[in-house]
Amino acid sequence: MSAPIIEVRIPTILRPYTKNEKVVSAEATNLAELIAALDKSFVGLGDRLLENGELRRFINIYINDEDVRFMGSLAATLKAGDSVTILPAVAGGC
Amino acid sequence: MTRYESLEASLGHTPLIGLPKLSPKTEADKPVVRLWAKLEDRNPTGSIKDRTAIAMIDDAEKTGKLKPGATILEPTSGNTGISLAMVAKVRGYNLICVMPENTSIERTQILEMWGAKIIYSPAAGGSNEAVRVAKELAAQNPDWVFLYQYGNPANTLAHYRTTGPEIFEDLPTITHFVAGLGTTGTLMGAGKYLREKNPNIAIIAAEPRYGEVVYGLRNLDAGFVPELYDASVITRRFSVGAEDSVRRVKELLEVEGIFAGISTGAILHAALGVANECVAAGVGADIAFIVCDAGWKYLSTGIYGKDSDSEVLDGQLWA
Numbered sequence: 001m002s003a004p005i006i007e008v009r010i011p012t013i014l015r016p017y018t019k020n021e022k023v024v025s026a027e028a029t030n031l032a033e034l035i036a037a038l039d040k041s042f043v044g045l046g047d048r049l050l051e052n053g054e055l056r057r058f059i060n061i062y063i064n065d066e067d068v069r070f071m072g073s074l075a076a077t078l079k080a081g082d083s084v085t086i087l088p089a090v091a092g093g094c
Numbered sequence: 095m096t097r098y099e100s101l102e103a104s105l106g107h108t109p110l111i112g113l114p115k116l117s118p119k120t121e122a123d124k125p126v127v128r129l130w131a132k133l134e135d136r137n138p139t140g141s142i143k144d145r146t147a148i149a150m151i152d153d154a155e156k157t158g159k160l161k162p163g164a165t166i167l168e169p170t171s172g173n174t175g176i177s178l179a180m181v182a183k184v185r186g187y188n189l190i191c192v193m194p195e196n197t198s199i200e201r202t203q204i205l206e207m208w209g210a211k212i213i214y215s216p217a218a219g220g221s222n223e224a225v226r227v228a229k230e231l232a233a234q235n236p237d238w239v240f241l242y243q244y245g246n247p248a249n250t251l252a253h254y255r256t257t258g259p260e261i262f263e264d265l266p267t268i269t270h271f272v273a274g275l276g277t278t279g280t281l282m283g284a285g286k287y288l289r290e291k292n293p294n295i296a297i298i299a300a301e302p303r304y305g306e307v308v309y310g311l312r313n314l315d316a317g318f319v320p321e322l323y324d325a326s327v328i329t330r331r332f333s334v335g336a337e338d339s340v341r342r343v344k345e346l347l348e349v350e351g352i353f354a355g356i357s358t359g360a361i362l363h364a365a366l367g368v369a370n371e372c373v374a375a376g377v378g379a380d381i382a383f384i385v386c387d388a389g390w391k392y393l394s395t396g397i398y399g400k401d402s403d404s405e406v407l408d409g410q411l412w413a
Contacts, residue, residue, distance in 0.1 A: 067331035070328065
């Protein structure tokens with residue numbers, strides 16, 4: 001069985017790596033696989049997301065709107081229909 | 095007792111309101127899942143930030159950092175500035191707010207009404223830019239008092255001492271606490287208190303997701319994580335888009351009659367998501383969430399209109 005195809009939303013700041021595509025896709029069963037697959041298609045993107053094998057401090061990744069850091073981080077599992085969003089960390093208010 | 099010696103003294107003790115219609119329906123033989131809204135708009139200037147502002151100023155006075163007639167500087171997307179402006183006016187300080195230029199017009203009007211001066215930061219980069227500009231100004235003007243809500247422990251402590259205990263006293267059966275993630279003060283403070291009372295309480299963060307302008311950082315290193323943030327206090331964290339936030343804030347108005355600001359829509363969306371998970375799992379829950387402020391300051395965005403949609407918020411900083 002092949003891995004599910006996952007849709008990934010790319011923030012403006014990383015679009016130079018994806019030829020300005022806002023949404024790209026890759027096959028993966030977990031986040032680590034997804035980032036590896038993305039890096040194969042878009043060389044250099046993996047380096048912008050990871051540092052020493054961990055998510056970079058100012059990068060947030062969400063699976064269906066939930067922060068992966070609370071779902072096992074790079075081990076977070078992916079299934080068909082999941083949507084992944086990558087965003088830089090920004091300050092909020094309220 | 096509802097008599098207070100002054101406006102400031104009426105801070106906190108806000109009502110926790112049940113949402114009988116918005117809480118998900120459960121089968122008669124299944125445990126009940128209930129939603130509770132803590133109405134923080136019932137504070138002196140109408141937002142949860144009164145707790146932060148008064149705590150930071152009290153602390154700065156106690157430690158001697160803040161002297162009579164001093165000038166206070168703060169990066170804010172609005173509510174903290176409004177709270178500080180009121181307290182500064184009453185206690186005789188000057189206030190300078192650094193605010194992103196893409197916030198609603200009402201926030202500027204209210205700040206100026208209380209005598210605050212505003213320095214605008216560029217829309218691109220959102221609050222990150224306001225923080226950066228404020229840090230620069232603080233370095234250039236050492237005589238200004240930089241309270242800095244993103245890194246000031248008095249912010250967290252305010253919620254540890256007031257918001258958390260108030261919720262636990264009103265709802266000892268609480269299973270989930272949901273609040274917005276901005277400076278992170280509310281979640282860190284109230285979350286820590288609730289966890290100490292009952293380690294099984296889930297602490298859930300709802301972070302508003304803005305349009306692209308706000309994420310228009312010059313480079314990734316311009317990203318920002320508030321100094322107060324401690325991930326170990328939080329159980330789960332959601333990023334909620336403008337469309338879901340607007341839909342929920344309208345639902346809250348139409349179904350329960352509560353007129354809340356837009357960021358509350360993001361928080362309610364996360365709370366309802368968790369509530370529905372509890373129903374599906376057949377477990378009972380008492381879910382308390384924060385209503386940060388009322389909707390008055392966001393009327394100019396047009397989102398409360400019948401035919402409005404979330405696109406009007408594109409590029410705006412609404413929380």
